[in-house]
Amino acid sequence: MTDEAVGKRIRELRQEQGLLQAELVKPGLLSAGYLSLIESGRRRPSPDVLRYLAERLGTTPDHLATGRQPDLWQETERRLSFAELALEHATAEAALSEFEEISRSGPPPYHPRAELGQARALELLGRTEQAFAAYEALWKAAEPGTALWAERATDLLRCSRDLGDYGYAADLGERAMTTFEDLGVEWSDSSVRLGVTLAGVYIHRGDLVRAARLLRRLIEISDSTGSPLARGSAYWNAAVTAHYQGRGADAKAFADRALALFGETDHQRNLAVLRTFYGELLLDGEPADPGQAREFLLDAHERLTQMASPAEISECETYLARAAVRLGDLDEALRWAQAARSRLTADAAPTAEAEAAIALGMVHLAADDARQAAAALAEGERVLERATPGRAVVSLWNRLADLHEERGDTTAALRAYRQAMTAAGYRRPSHPLTRV
Structure with missing residues (x-):
């Protein structure tokens, strides 16, 4: 064994489990300074220290010394790989069961990877609140300013956005970006994508000016990094912003660029x-x-x-x-x-439910089925009433109003238009404008 290789394995296992060096200190056996020297390859651990670290890190002394994986690890690696493959092929339920089992009883070094798979499976199954909680635990365990920390923060922003909690998402994203700046961390794919997701939150809550300003900065940064993923993400959200600002030609140009860049990724x-x-x-x-x-x-x-x-x-x-x-x-x-309409789960976001119901109402209206159209649009209205105000909600209220107008229900149309104005931040006066 080489001292450098042993130290690297110990450091990687410790970091994967979110442990600080201080948490592995054992008086009379292992100090923080001794561990630091071991991890840097400048000291060789004694047999007693190697056994202690193996026990704390959930592995064997032989693995730390030689890199040879125990048989159980090889089997766990195989199970995790198949579960991750299942996520890519829309069998998230089966993958979730496997991830949960490995998190409960698998070797500790594999727990973070299984817990991340569990969070992703929950998100794909539409169980967004549970996914948020799982991502949050992983984010809190990561070291601030690292790529892993940025990735989990991005996951949290995405779930918060999908749940309609734009205020929390924006606050979290802004604090995370400030952390990077305070630590002086160089821009990377992970931090650019975090910024892009924050811009997406701004878009959803209707703050298009702030989104456009942030995206201009991120495009400039990502163009210099040369990463298709980071650049594609920035151009994509720039296209969304331009679309909602009514700049159709710019939106299409940005989207064309994003499609080309994402075509270079997996x-x-x-x-x-x-x-x-x-x-x-x-x-x-x-x-x-x-x-x-x-x-x-x-x-x-x-x-x-x-x-x-x-x-x-x-x-x-x-x-x-x-x-x-x-x-x-x-x-x-x-x-x-x-x-x-039938695909959405019970805890789907209100905007997703409303969009599906309004689309169904539109189709019934086009088919001259007034009764079914009215029922579907009424369902969309009920769902929208409990949605968090934001750009998507304003757009859906306006679409609902347009459809009510088409079916000749001016009272319902006026009600929907007023709801759109309220969602956009306009407050009606508390008393008639023409009376004292």
Whole structure:
């Protein structure tokens, strides 16, 4: 064995388990200074110290000394690899069971990896609150300012955003970005993606100016790093911001750039969600191109069903329903709208539920089924009333109002428009404007 290799294995196992050097100190056997020398390869651990560290780190002295993995570790590695593969192929329920079992009874060095898999499986299953709690535990165990810490902070922001808690997400993201600046950490893929996710939170709560300002900075930084993943993420959110600011040409140019960059990565889930957004751009464009939008959305849907969450698949299906209505195929539109509505789990975000219900109401309205249209739109309204105000909620209230107008219910349309104004931050006066 080489002292440097032994020290490296001890350091990596300690960090994987979120342990500080001070937590491994044992009076009379191992001091913090002695451990630091061991980890740097400048001292060789005694047999007693090696046995003690192996016990604390959940491994064997032979593994620390030689790098040879115990048989149980090899089996655990195989199980984890298969569970992670299952996550990539939309079998999150089976993967979750395996991750939970390894977290309970597997070798301790594999616990963090299994716990991360557990969090991801919960998120894919639409159990976002549980996923948030799992990510939060991993984030708190990571060392501030590290890539791992940034990745888990990004996961927390994403879950908070999907739960509609934009205030918490923005505060967490801003504090995390400040931590990087205070520590003087150089920009990396992980920190850029954290910033991009924070910009996404700004977009969702309607703060497009702040989002655009942050994204301009992140594009400049990521262009200099040369990472397709970081650059693609920044351009993607810049496209979303431009779209909601009504800058259609800029949005499409940014989205084209993002598609090209993500095509150079192995992040297939992100690419599928991006293609869903591109389909939305084509539906909302001037002029709209529902035919090409349908092609992008069908491709995205095929990819999403293999690896995405119910909410992401449902969103794609609502756009497919819109495209089918534009193309005059109401039977296909109804199939997509019903699929979007039935796919969502009980703890889905209110915006996802409302979007699916409103899409179903739109299809029934296009088919001249007034009773079914009214029922679906009423459901969308009930769900929106408990949603956290933000850009998505404003947009959905406006869409609901437009559909009520189309069906001739001006009272419901006015109510929805007023709700949109309230969600956007406008407060109606408490007394009539023309009376004292």
